[in-house]
Amino acid sequence: MSQKIKNLGKYKYRSVGKSVEKIDSISLSTGKAKFFADYIIPDTAHVKFLYSKHAHAEILSIDTTKAEKIDGVIYILHHENTEQIPHTTAGQGFPEPSPYDSVMFDKTMRFVGDKVAAVLAETPEIAEEACNKIKVKYKILPALFDYEIASDKGSPIIHCEKTKKYPIPIPYSPNLNIAAEVDINIGNLEEGLSESDYYFDETFYTHYSSHAMLEPHGVITYLDETGRLVIITATQVPFHVRRICAMVLNIPIKQIRVIKPRIGGGFGGKQEVFLEYIAALFTLKTNRPAKISLSRKDVFRSSRTRHPMRVNIRCGVKKNGHINAFCIDALMNTGAYGSHALTVLSNAGSKVLPLINKAEHQRFIGKSVYTNLPVGGAYRGYGATQSYFAVGQVMDIMARKLNIDLIEFYSQNNIKKGETSPIFEKLGEGKEGVKMIVESCGLEECIKKGVEAIDWYAKRDKQIEKNNKVHGVGMVCLMQGSGIPRIDMGSAYIKMNEDGSFNLHIGATDIGTGSDTILAQIAAEAIGTDIDEIIVLSSDTDLTPFDVGAYASSTTYISGQAVRKCGLKIKKQILEVASEITNQNIEELEILNKKVQWNNGSLDFSEICSYALYTNNQFQIQATASNISNTSPPPFSAHFAEVAVDKETGEIEIIKYVTTVDCGTAINPKLAEGQVEGAVVNGISWALTEEYRFNKQGGMINADFGRYKIYTSIDIPNMETILIPTHEPTGPYGAKSVSEIAINGPGPAIANAIYDAIGVRIHSLPIKPEKILELYNKKNN
Amino acid sequence: MKIKLYINNQLKNINIHEGETLLETLRNLGFTSVKYGCGTGDCGACIVLKNNVPVNSCQILTASVSDEKITTVEGISTINKPHIIQIELTKAGAIQCGYCTPAIVLCAYALLKENSNPSIDEIKGAISSNLCRCTGYIKIIEGIQNAAKLYSNLFQEDN
Numbered sequence: 001m002s003q004k005i006k007n008l009g010k011y012k013y014r015s016v017g018k019s020v021e022k023i024d025s026i027s028l029s030t031g032k033a034k035f036f037a038d039y040i041i042p043d044t045a046h047v048k049f050l051y052s053k054h055a056h057a058e059i060l061s062i063d064t065t066k067a068e069k070i071d072g073v074i075y076i077l078h079h080e081n082t083e084q085i086p087h088t089t090a091g092q093g094f095p096e097p098s099p100y101d102s103v104m105f106d107k108t109m110r111f112v113g114d115k116v117a118a119v120l121a122e123t124p125e126i127a128e129e130a131c132n133k134i135k136v137k138y139k140i141l142p143a144l145f146d147y148e149i150a151s152d153k154g155s156p157i158i159h160c161e162k163t164k165k166y167p168i169p170i171p172y173s174p175n176l177n178i179a180a181e182v183d184i185n186i187g188n189l190e191e192g193l194s195e196s197d198y199y200f201d202e203t204f205y206t207h208y209s210s211h212a213m214l215e216p217h218g219v220i221t222y223l224d225e226t227g228r229l230v231i232i233t234a235t236q237v238p239f240h241v242r243r244i245c246a247m248v249l250n251i252p253i254k255q256i257r258v259i260k261p262r263i264g265g266g267f268g269g270k271q272e273v274f275l276e277y278i279a280a281l282f283t284l285k286t287n288r289p290a291k292i293s294l295s296r297k298d299v300f301r302s303s304r305t306r307h308p309m310r311v312n313i314r315c316g317v318k319k320n321g322h323i324n325a326f327c328i329d330a331l332m333n334t335g336a337y338g339s340h341a342l343t344v345l346s347n348a349g350s351k352v353l354p355l356i357n358k359a360e361h362q363r364f365i366g367k368s369v370y371t372n373l374p375v376g377g378a379y380r381g382y383g384a385t386q387s388y389f390a391v392g393q394v395m396d397i398m399a400r401k402l403n404i405d406l407i408e409f410y411s412q413n414n415i416k417k418g419e420t421s422p423i424f425e426k427l428g429e430g431k432e433g434v435k436m437i438v439e440s441c442g443l444e445e446c447i448k449k450g451v452e453a454i455d456w457y458a459k460r461d462k463q464i465e466k467n468n469k470v471h472g473v474g475m476v477c478l479m480q481g482s483g484i485p486r487i488d489m490g491s492a493y494i495k496m497n498e499d500g501s502f503n504l505h506i507g508a509t510d511i512g513t514g515s516d517t518i519l520a521q522i523a524a525e526a527i528g529t530d531i532d533e534i535i536v537l538s539s540d541t542d543l544t545p546f547d548v549g550a551y552a553s554s555t556t557y558i559s560g561q562a563v564r565k566c567g568l569k570i571k572k573q574i575l576e577v578a579s580e581i582t583n584q585n586i587e588e589l590e591i592l593n594k595k596v597q598w599n600n601g602s603l604d605f606s607e608i609c610s611y612a613l614y615t616n617n618q619f620q621i622q623a624t625a626s627n628i629s630n631t632s633p634p635p636f637s638a639h640f641a642e643v644a645v646d647k648e649t650g651e652i653e654i655i656k657y658v659t660t661v662d663c664g665t666a667i668n669p670k671l672a673e674g675q676v677e678g679a680v681v682n683g684i685s686w687a688l689t690e691e692y693r694f695n696k697q698g699g700m701i702n703a704d705f706g707r708y709k710i711y712t713s714i715d716i717p718n719m720e721t722i723l724i725p726t727h728e729p730t731g732p733y734g735a736k737s738v739s740e741i742a743i744n745g746p747g748p749a750i751a752n753a754i755y756d757a758i759g760v761r762i763h764s765l766p767i768k769p770e771k772i773l774e775l776y777n778k779k780n781n
Numbered sequence: 782m783k784i785k786l787y788i789n790n791q792l793k794n795i796n797i798h799e800g801e802t803l804l805e806t807l808r809n810l811g812f813t814s815v816k817y818g819c820g821t822g823d824c825g826a827c828i829v830l831k832n833n834v835p836v837n838s839c840q841i842l843t844a845s846v847s848d849e850k851i852t853t854v855e856g857i858s859t860i861n862k863p864h865i866i867q868i869e870l871t872k873a874g875a876i877q878c879g880y881c882t883p884a885i886v887l888c889a890y891a892l893l894k895e896n897s898n899p900s901i902d903e904i905k906g907a908i909s910s911n912l913c914r915c916t917g918y919i920k921i922i923e924g925i926q927n928a929a930k931l932y933s934n935l936f937q938e939d940n
């Protein structure tokens with residue numbers, strides 16, 4: 001790096017760290033940006049599904065004669081005329097750490113919402129009508145709804161077929177309804193517990209929830225002019241879509257092109273491949289473009305959810321406040337299929353236990369079990385959310401028992417810069433993890449700023465009463481990761497144009513997060529140009545290099561570093577050409593303001609590229625780069641809630657919510673704040689109002705936004721978001737991840753605040769007024 | 782059946798099927814800013830203005846609005862000439878996936894037409910039928926507030 005740029009100081013950048021406008025904002029807000037449903041492919045036919053009304057049943061016969069006779073029906077797919085290729089719908093790296101327990105259409109229905117058949121017809125209405133005319137005879141099987149008894153003797157077994165297995169060696173016992181198991185030991189837990197001065201044993205429950213991304217899932221497939229299959233799909237994982245479709249359709253990968261258009265939010269819900277191959281098969285069978293647009297009800301009932309979890313914690317602490325033994329025992333309901341059954345479960349330990357790394361004795365025991373309920377999947381926070389609801393409250397319980405302020409208690413036990421945790425190495429994603437040292441940690445600062453913003457010491461333990469409402473404050477500390485080390489890979493390609501602009505092609509998948517923008521910022525920074533000179537094309541399996549996709553908080557950290565490396569290669573080539581043109585030594589040259597400059601002269605980027613393309617030793621200034629990481633630096637966060645609880649009604653009002661986050665360098669602070677605010681509101685909404693309600697048959701009874709309540713503009717509390725800058729040496733320009741962590745805070749922070757106000761401990765979500773009232777009355781009687 | 786429709790100040794003669802919703806009609810006509818999010822009147826992604834009042838187009842039969850003035854964001858802006866509300870939402874970082882955005886722009890537009898100096902609560906109220914899962918609303922409210930500050934001048938231009 002040249003002297004002058006160095007002089008700008010370590011953390012001063014040209015594009016990075018600036019809240020530049022998100023590059024697709026105007027296109028989105030004027031309605032021009034194209035989502036999958038906005039692609040008009042002539043002659044498109046429409047797909048509708050017949051879903052199982054039974055939670056557990058075997059299809060004895062399926063009669064489509066009547067449906068086929070309806071004018072406009074083109075093709076019907078079901079288990080009798082499709083291949084049974086076991087796979088997982090989880091869009092993860094290959095081989096996936098999820099069991100291959102799904103087939104395109106199964107003979108056995110495992111939850112209300114499982115797919116019986118699909119109809120392709122000229123209009124959606126005809127397809128719907130035809131679905132209703134399909135006659136299905138079922139043998140109803142006993143259903144399993146209570147995940148706590150899933151492995152008990154006599155419980156119905158949900159996956160009996162011998163073909164079901166993991167593609168990697170993982171303990172898997174479908175005969176006991178066990179989809180995944182983990183047991184990790186550090187030290188000797190029982191010994192540790194017996195040596196501690198105080199012992200705790202607490203159990204918490206978290207519930208189902210929907211990602212509720214505004215755009216429902218959907219896909220359009222067609223054959224292009226060369227006969228190749230094109231899939232335009234609302235996905236977070238275009239390259240995994242291509243691979244899984246090739247496998248399930250049994251066609252070569254080269255036959256498939258996946259295009260990711262604009263995406264209306266994902267939050268993990270679109271990290272799932274369960275629609276694309278069905279539309280594709282229709283297209284392959286009929287040569288017709290096929291379109292699937294899920295209804296909101298379909299999204300609620302038949303797509304994916306947050307896995308419910310029971311988290312038991314046994315831990316011991318010394319009188320001096322040192323936590324010496326800590327065990328998380330998680331039982332996860334994966335629903336009818338085991339999508340992400342192992343990895344969401346593992347993250348309940350791996351993204352949580354390292355935070356309290358001082359405990360010499362730690363254990364993580366986890367089990368994922370099948371039930372006849374909706375299918376779990378990836379959901380922002382990914383198991384850590386469920387676990388923090390428990391751990392965050394247990395920290396409060398311990399601190400109170402010891403009579404130590406919670407802030408102090410956290411500060412004493414939290415992981416610090418330069419420290420490590422054996423959990424990093426022991427608990428990975430489907431295999432061992434990776435040893436690592438925390439090289440950046442702003443948690444102390446997060447706590448400090450949060451304490452000030454919420455005015456902690458003036459409010460904690462004060463039970464201030466105003467208008468029959470008691471006020472209380474609570475907080476929680478959090479960590480997450482940045483990508484999956486040695487697994488996630490991102491890559492980039494950049495070429496230069498003769499006007500001095502650049503094309504940036506990335507596999508990374510912008511699903512509304514702003515990754516196209518921040519990756520353009522990183523490219524501009526590395527090259528030494530402005531962001532409006534960067535033309536971004538992302539996520540097209542024909543045109544862009546590979547990327548695992550948008551998940552695991554990986555894009556900024558993993559793909560961002562690939563873009564940086566690529567940009568630096570471009571910069572080098574630019575300097576080489578400039579040196580050839582000017583006969584100056586490369587060392588004398590530097591890039592500033594879209595120009596190459598030296599002592600007494602300068603060359604515009606456009607002159608340099610024109611020379612390279614047209615004048616002498618012609619070549620294309622272009623580069624590619626890939627990136628994986630040997631580490632997954634945790635972002636850190638502290639959340640603070642002030643609540644007012646109405647003792648008469650149990651209603652709670654969040655008076656103020658403060659979130660402080662260390663995400664390293666925020667490449668784009670406004671967009672980083674936006675990630676945090678969105679995650680916090682989603683977290684509050686999940687903790688307080690969102691709820692799947694089921695009837696006796698296991699069907700969701702509130703599958704619409706009228707009855708499944710998510711937060712609106714008038715529900716949000718007074719919120720403050722504070723970014724705490726640190727510099728992560730392994731990240732691009734010091735960046736770590738930011739998108740997931742903040743959803744983990746609201747549950748425990750609010751529950752701790754409620755305890756602070758009225759002294760009741762909330763052991764299950766959602767926190768409804770009735771529940772608070774009942775607990776409060778019980779306590780006072 | 783054949784009906785007339787006034788969309789964005791243009792008269793269109795169109796063919797619709799029985800029971801066709803305004804959401805379907807508008808999307809079929811290429812107004813892709815109007816989004817499907819739920820179909821039950823609960824998310825606001827499909828909001829358009831009917832005589833300058835926000836309505837959920839998924840809940841309205843096209844046949845019932847043939848004499849009304851319908852406005853979509855295509856009627857108040859183009860990609861090269863965005864409206865001040867879109868510019869301010871962009872600056873505020875209020876647009877993440879953007880699926881909710883066109884409808885929010887229209888609700889803000891309707892609000893500012895009536896009230897160029899809205900309070901925060903009035904802004905929240907004006908977009909209370911628009912679900913947004915990405916942003917947590919904070920930056921949307923901020924963007925609309927900033928647009929309001931610049932709006933009085935622009936409002937005169939508009940007329």
Ligand code: FES
Pocket residue numbers: 816817818819820821822823824825826827828837838839840
């Ligand atoms: S699609 Fe009309 S309100 Fe949701």
Ligand code: FES
Pocket residue numbers: 214264265512875876877878879880881882912913914915916
């Ligand atoms: S920006 Fe995604 S729903 Fe509002």
